[in-house]
Amino acid sequence: MFTLLRLLPARRLLSEQLPALLIAWLIAELFYKFHSFSLECGAFLVTWGALDAAIQGLRRFWAPSPQA
16 A cells, blocks of 8 residues: 555546545445455455456546557
């Protein structure tokens, strides 16, 4: 986590990671009731990773392709 915060520029953190983090947190709060901190934390991290992957895929899909 420290490396993520240190390496990515603040603008990219706010535009990509923050929305994924907040949506994953909301999903975890509403739907994950495993009665185990470890399971809920793991499910939250998997959800965050999946949302981040989806955001990155959408960015590549909508980003203009570089001209050679």
